[in-house]
Amino acid sequence: MANERSFPVCCYCGACAAFIPDFEKYKEEEVVFDKGCGGTVSKGFCFSFCPRSFAACRLCEGECPRKDYGVCDFSPCASSPEGRILGHYKEIISARATEEGIREVGQDGSVITAMLCEALRSGFIDAAVVAIRTEDWKAEPFVATTPEEVLRGRGSKFTACPSVLAVWEAIDRGYENIAMVGTGCNIEAVRRLQALRDPALELDRVKVLIGLFCTEAFWHRDLVMFLAERGIDIKEVERFYVTKGKFMVVTKDKEYSIPTKDMESCARDTCRICEDFTSQLADVSAGSSGSPEGYTSLIIRTEVGEELVSVSKKAIETKKLDDAGIKKIERLAFNKKMRNYGMILDQMGICSACLTNPYSFTLQASH
Numbered sequence: 378m379a380n381e382r383s384f385p386v387c388c389y390c391g392a393c394a395a396f397i398p399d400f401e402k403y404k405e406e407e408v409v410f411d412k413g414c415g416g417t418v419s420k421g422f423c424f425s426f427c428p429r430s431f432a433a434c435r436l437c438e439g440e441c442p443r444k445d446y447g448v449c450d451f452s453p454c455a456s457s458p459e460g461r462i463l464g465h466y467k468e469i470i471s472a473r474a475t476e477e478g479i480r481e482v483g484q485d486g487s488v489i490t491a492m493l494c495e496a497l498r499s500g501f502i503d504a505a506v507v508a509i510r511t512e513d514w515k516a517e518p519f520v521a522t523t524p525e526e527v528l529r530g531r532g533s534k535f536t537a538c539p540s541v542l543a544v545w546e547a548i549d550r551g552y553e554n555i556a557m558v559g560t561g562c563n564i565e566a567v568r569r570l571q572a573l574r575d576p577a578l579e580l581d582r583v584k585v586l587i588g589l590f591c592t593e594a595f596w597h598r599d600l601v602m603f604l605a606e607r608g609i610d611i612k613e614v615e616r617f618y619v620t621k622g623k624f625m626v627v628t629k630d631k632e633y634s635i636p637t638k639d640m641e642s643c644a645r646d647t648c649r650i651c652e653d654f655t656s657q658l659a660d661v662s663a664g665s666s667g668s669p670e671g672y673t674s675l676i677i678r679t680e681v682g683e684e685l686v687s688v689s690k691k692a693i694e695t696k697k698l699d700d701a702g703i704k705k706i707e708r709l710a711f712n713k714k715m716r717n718y719g720m721i722l723d724q725m726g727i728c729s730a731c732l733t734n735p736y737s738f739t740l741q742a743s744h
């Protein structure tokens with residue numbers, strides 16, 4: 378199509394498709410502007426919530442609203458120096474589902490699944506946005522309203538999911554207390570939308586955000602091709618997981634072990650300018666790093682995060698995460714920030730020569 382331009386650092390969070398009235402389209406997991414950056418977009422609405430707006434200035438043909446955009450006021454790391462590596466938090470624990478049946482069907486103790494099921498049963502939430510998958514492992518957002526439906530979202534997908542689309546769907550369907558599970562970029566998009574404080578968007582109905590630890594997401598098309606080159610049909614895959622530097626691919630007949638560094642070619646471009654390993658703006662962040670096998674580390678950040686863990690206490694077993702575990706998460710978070718810092722500055726058009734501290738830029742969209 379004439380004038381069609383893609384946004385190569387789009388994280389495919391789904392926010393613009395959900396909340397921009399004249400949204401154009403997605404093509405192969407990234408947003409495409411075929412009318413230029415005009416209409417609603419150039420008035421700054423999309424800039425205010427797109428988690429990649431800091432990298433988008435070269436696309437904007439209208440007046441750039443970046444000058445009006447400061448630090449996200451949901452960002453505790455903006456005022457908390459000690460929280461800069463992991464973001465602000467109240468407590469970090471290890472947890473796993475109490476019920477063996479739930480633990481076995483999921484990953485790393487199936488804590489998120491167990492918490493969501495219990496939160497639905499108790500009425501703490503009435504809908505949960507999770508990622509389900511197609512037969513060929515494309516991640517798709519889904520509004521789960523029963524524990525049985527929550528189970529459809531178990532396990533990691535490793536490809537990007539436009540979860541914010543289903544947040545909009547849940548609002549549109551009238552749910553009042555919505556949970557969303559997502560990667561840091563999904564969480565950031567929702568926090569930015571909430572920060573607009575626009576009653577028409579009804580984002581106050583999103584009650585709790587559960588963020589996933591995330592190193593990178595893969596392009597779906599590249600993952601399919603990568604596996605095919607190794608004789609693996611993605612439709613035959615039953616499970617993906619990462620352990621000890623290996624990306625594991627489990628099919629009915631065989632388990633393949635691939636060094637994670639070999640998977641780099643499948644990583645989305647946007648993940649190279651991402652500095653958020655632990656979903657710093659979530660209410661609770663979750664990931665296996667730092668915890669013993671079969672457990673998930675939970676970073677409890679906000680009061681509503683504490684409430685979620687509290688209402689779930691029948692469904693999960695918890696224990697203290699020791700200092701070594703916390704240090705491990707900090708190291709991974711620090712490494713991601715350092716690895717991607719140069720690319721972030723590059724995208725923002727900032728010369729790094731005079732800068733030595735990456736954290737002063739955390740979540741700032743203007744300079």
Ligand code: SF4
Binds near residue numbers: 384387389392
């Ligand atoms: S990152 Fe999200 S809001 Fe930004 S262009 Fe991509 S899908 Fe839209």
Ligand code: SF4
Binds near residue numbers: 560561562591593651
């Ligand atoms: S690495 Fe960052 S941009 Fe990529 S999926 Fe994870 S949170 Fe989103």
